[in-house]
Amino acid sequence: MSIGRKIAHSAEAAKGSVKKVVGRITGSTRLRTEGRVDQAKGNLKQSGAKVKDAFKH
Template sequence: MSIAKKIAHKAEAVKGGTKKAAGRGTGSRRLQAEGRGDQIKGNIKQAAAKIKDAFKH
């Protein structure tokens, strides 16, 4: 897995966390849910990349 993809997956998780916090701050449940989804998606992609790298070596 390239470094660029790893950074992109981490950035997606961070973006989700930021959205979730913004939703919490503004009271927007939709924004909170959207942020949680983005955060989970980024974390899953990171985990998949780690598993792929573990089996590559």
């Protein structure tokens, strides 16, 4: 997996974390939920990439 994709997956998880915190601060359940979803997607993509890399070696 390319380093660019790894960075993109980490950035998506970080973006989700920020959205979740901002949603919690502002009281926006929509923003908090979007943040959780983005964070989960980023973490899932990272996990998938790690599994894929493990089978390559």
